[in-house]
Amino acid sequence: MSADPKIADPRIERIVAMAERLIAALSADIAALEQGRPREMKSLDPEIQKLTAAYGREAAALNKAAIEAAPAEARARLVAATKRFQEVLSLHTRVLARIRNASEGLIKAVAEEVDRRISRARPYAPPSYAAKPRPASTAAMLYNAVV
Numbered sequence: 001m002s003a004d005p006k007i008a009d010p011r012i013e014r015i016v017a018m019a020e021r022l023i024a025a026l027s028a029d030i031a032a033l034e035q036g037r038p039r040e041m042k043s044l045d046p047e048i049q050k051l052t053a054a055y056g057r058e059a060a061a062l063n064k065a066a067i068e069a070a071p072a073e074a075r076a077r078l079v080a081a082t083k084r085f086q087e088v089l090s091l092h093t094r095v096l097a098r099i100r101n102a103s104e105g106l107i108k109a110v111a112e113e114v115d116r117r118i119s120r121a122r123p124y125a126p127p128s129y130a131a132k133p134r135p136a137s138t139a140a141m142l143y144n145a146v147v
Helices: 010-034 046-061 062-071 070-118 128-133
Strands: none
Touching: 010 046, 010 062, 010 070, 062 070
């Protein structure tokens, strides 16, 4: 650490800068998902994934003593950036969960409709054909075994 109390710990400045970049990437993801363009998600970029890992390491390495020793202005920027990051991350998580639930529901509905159409009794089939037991799932669409 530096001797001048007005100069912030460079680790705090790095964490704030990384948080700002991650906030921008997550905000871009949210906008892309809300516009129906998931391929434009910035968090899928390997550079952003590396930045996320670096942010986690830097944040874990920052101890309470370093934060308390930092000038009030640097602490305030760190707290504000962390709060904004948590809010955007929470919103990003909710948007992803909604999209996942909707897509899984759609896939399940399509699979059930395909299964219903296949298992419908054929009017001109012999009685023995209609009485044959069918498998529980035709596996027309299999998605993650959860659906």
